[in-house]
Amino acid sequence: MNILSSIVEKSTSLVSIPFVVEKTAKVIPMPLQIKGVHLFLKAKGKVWKGKPVPVFNESPIPDVSTLAIEDIDVSNPFLFKQNMWGSYFKRLRDECPVHYQKNSPFGPFWSITRYEDIVFVDKRHDLFSAEPIIVIGDRPEGMAIETFIAMDPPKHDVQRQAVQNVVAPKNLVEMEGLIRSRAVDVLDNLPIDEPFDWVEKVSVELTSRMLATLFDFPYEDRRKLAYWSDVIAASPETTGGECSADEMFLGAAEMATYFTKLWREKEAKKAAGEEMGYDLISLLLTNEKTKNMIDRPMEFMGNLALLIVGGNDTTRNSMTGGILALNQFPDEFVKLKKDPTLIPNMVSEIIRWQTPLAYMRRVAKEDVEVNGKTIKKGDKVVMWYVSGNRDERQIEQPDEFMIDRKRARNHLSFGFGVHRCMGNRLAEMQLRILWEELLKRFDNIEVLDEPEYVQSNFVKGYTKMMVKITAKAE
Amino acid sequence: MGSITFIEHDGNRHEVDIEEGSSLMQAALDNSVPGVDADCGGECACGTCHVIVDKKWASVAGIATEVENQMLDMTPEKAATSRLSCQVKVTEAMDGMVVRLPEFQM
Ligand code: HEM
Numbered sequence: 001m002n003i004l005s006s007i008v009e010k011s012t013s014l015v016s017i018p019f020v021v022e023k024t025a026k027v028i029p030m031p032l033q034i035k036g037v038h039l040f041l042k043a044k045g046k047v048w049k050g051k052p053v054p055v056f057n058e059s060p061i062p063d064v065s066t067l068a069i070e071d072i073d074v075s076n077p078f079l080f081k082q083n084m085w086g087s088y089f090k091r092l093r094d095e096c097p098v099h100y101q102k103n104s105p106f107g108p109f110w111s112i113t114r115y116e117d118i119v120f121v122d123k124r125h126d127l128f129s130a131e132p133i134i135v136i137g138d139r140p141e142g143m144a145i146e147t148f149i150a151m152d153p154p155k156h157d158v159q160r161q162a163v164q165n166v167v168a169p170k171n172l173v174e175m176e177g178l179i180r181s182r183a184v185d186v187l188d189n190l191p192i193d194e195p196f197d198w199v200e201k202v203s204v205e206l207t208s209r210m211l212a213t214l215f216d217f218p219y220e221d222r223r224k225l226a227y228w229s230d231v232i233a234a235s236p237e238t239t240g241g242e243c244s245a246d247e248m249f250l251g252a253a254e255m256a257t258y259f260t261k262l263w264r265e266k267e268a269k270k271a272a273g274e275e276m277g278y279d280l281i282s283l284l285l286t287n288e289k290t291k292n293m294i295d296r297p298m299e300f301m302g303n304l305a306l307l308i309v310g311g312n313d314t315t316r317n318s319m320t321g322g323i324l325a326l327n328q329f330p331d332e333f334v335k336l337k338k339d340p341t342l343i344p345n346m347v348s349e350i351i352r353w354q355t356p357l358a359y360m361r362r363v364a365k366e367d368v369e370v371n372g373k374t375i376k377k378g379d380k381v382v383m384w385y386v387s388g389n390r391d392e393r394q395i396e397q398p399d400e401f402m403i404d405r406k407r408a409r410n411h412l413s414f415g416f417g418v419h420r421c422m423g424n425r426l427a428e429m430q431l432r433i434l435w436e437e438l439l440k441r442f443d444n445i446e447v448l449d450e451p452e453y454v455q456s457n458f459v460k461g462y463t464k465m466m467v468k469i470t471a472k473a474e
Numbered sequence: 475m476g477s478i479t480f481i482e483h484d485g486n487r488h489e490v491d492i493e494e495g496s497s498l499m500q501a502a503l504d505n506s507v508p509g510v511d512a513d514c515g516g517e518c519a520c521g522t523c524h525v526i527v528d529k530k531w532a533s534v535a536g537i538a539t540e541v542e543n544q545m546l547d548m549t550p551e552k553a554a555t556s557r558l559s560c561q562v563k564v565t566e567a568m569d570g571m572v573v574r575l576p577e578f579q580m
């Protein structure tokens with residue numbers, strides 16, 4: 001969710017780019033402009049804010065007890081990959097809940113690790129700004145797309161209101177049937193009693209289908225949505241990810257081509273007086289305030305990118321995480337099979353347990369004291385939801401996965417305050433549908449090996465998880 | 475001791491006793507009124523404890539603060555007398571008050 005959410009920041013050498021793109025939008029097609037920016041940057045060489053793009057080489061992460069507190073650096077993109085994060089954040093919560101790391105590869109930043117403090121920071125958009133980007137690293141040059149996740153009120157509120165109805169519960173009711181039938185089709189075609197990769201065959205496929213439904217996107221090209229999301233959200237300079245700037249720009253250009261075409265097709269349909277659907281573009285086209293959004297390409301692309309990235313690996317990794325959790329806590333699987341009415345509560349518990357987005361970043365707008373430490377104006381502040389969701393001060397037995405947990409909805413995974421996840425009901429619906437349909441068909445879903453994890457300090461997720469499923473006895 | 479009535483979107487009514495000093499959200503949760511999620515537990519930070527106060531009772535319930543309105547703006551069901559129930563403190567003056575629940579919390 002990072003690069004494209006990075007918007008408004010004016011990178012010194014390229015101040016004019018967002019402006020130029022906006023002004024020339026009607027003359028030069030957007031994809032060509034994105035390519036232009038890319039070529040320009042390529043010619044300049046691989047520098048980033050005058051520094052080389054960081055290179056991350058994996059090495060084993062030490063036991064946290066061997067480190068001095070000031071040396072703890074939770075921005076390390078291998079912390080989740082090596083599944084070492086639990087002890088690191090526990091130490092911070094216990095010993096130094098508001099922690100300063102002064103020289104990470106992403107520059108200095110504060111870590112907020114306790115539940116209560118995180119709620120405070122997330123609520124106080126008057127003290128902490130989401131601009132210009134919500135990941136730890138700085139924005140890659142030239143990506144000046146506007147997304148409201150990285151805007152402060154009042155601008156944020158206007159932009160969000162323009163698109164939020166597409167994922168409003170009323171609209172979801174309209175989409176549920178189609179989303180379910182597309183999910184059923186995936187599940188009915190899974191191999192039985194033989195190993196396969198759950199991430200690839202189920203999680204990625206289902207989220208791609210869901211997004212294709214949401215956008216009424218050409219169904220046969222749906223995996224492109226997952227691909228764009230992956231390349232857009234995984235550059236080394238923003239989150240320590242593995243995607244190159246080349247891939248990112250090509251992905252963004254291709255995405256712009258597709259969506260411009262889709263918009264024009266729907267526009268023609270509207271002009272011809274045909275009935276409009278419940279998909280995002282149709283809704284934008286039928287709303288007075290947004291019907292000309294394509295003339296504001298940075299906003300158009302930004303909103304699309306935010307939904308594609310926001311709705312993609314978050315839900316995807318919750319689909320994988322739920323299976324893993326039930327394998328690690330087999331009694332809960334038994335409980336679930338006995339009482340499927342627990343599914344909605346379990347969905348919240350899965351989202352807490354997984355915490356698909358590890359954090360959101362803010363910048364202090366003035367000097368602020370948080371839990372005894374003074375954060376200076378201009379400092380980066382990272383709210384580690386992944387830590388707050390395991391804060392024993394707030395949540396009982398937080399490392400346990402309990403599908404009947406009391407107040408399971410009170411977790412941090414969707415954030416709080418004006419930026420609270422816009423897609424949270426859609427995410428919950430998809431997971432609910434998945435589990436309802438899984439329980440109808442399968443008796444067991446066995447995880448065969450340790451899963452493989454994503455390299456990132458932001459996306460907490462999986463690249464591979466081998467499973468074997470057993471069909472329910474007829 | 476008086477009571478407050480919650481009416482669900484489908485018309486189901488729930489009368490709950492007034493417990494002075496607690497929030498309207500807490501009153502709903504304590505009495506298992508369906509349709510109030512309260513995801514943030516009363517922090518005015520999630521918007522999922524939305525209620526629409528009956529017009530006659532609007533002045534007793536009071537008006538939404540700026541932050542509250544910002545959260546309420548995220549739901550298409552926002553009405554003139556919408557409140558986040560966690561921000562409404564229950565008083566004896568609310569005896570007989572009627573509040574309606576939206577179709578969806580979001
Ligand atoms: C389990 C799945 C998901 C998780 C864990 C998640 C998490 C988050 C988080 C942490 C935020 C920022 C909250 C803050 O800053 O306080 C956010 C914002 C957002 N999410 Fe999600 N998300 C999920 C699914 C989705 C889906 C399915 C969509 C849409 C298709 C979506 C769209 C958005 C948008 C548009 C925002 C920006 C809201 C704003 O800034 O006002 N998310 N999400």
Ligand code: FES
Pocket residue numbers: 499511512513514515516517518519520521522523545558559560561
């Ligand atoms: S409980 Fe979250 S806003 Fe009221």
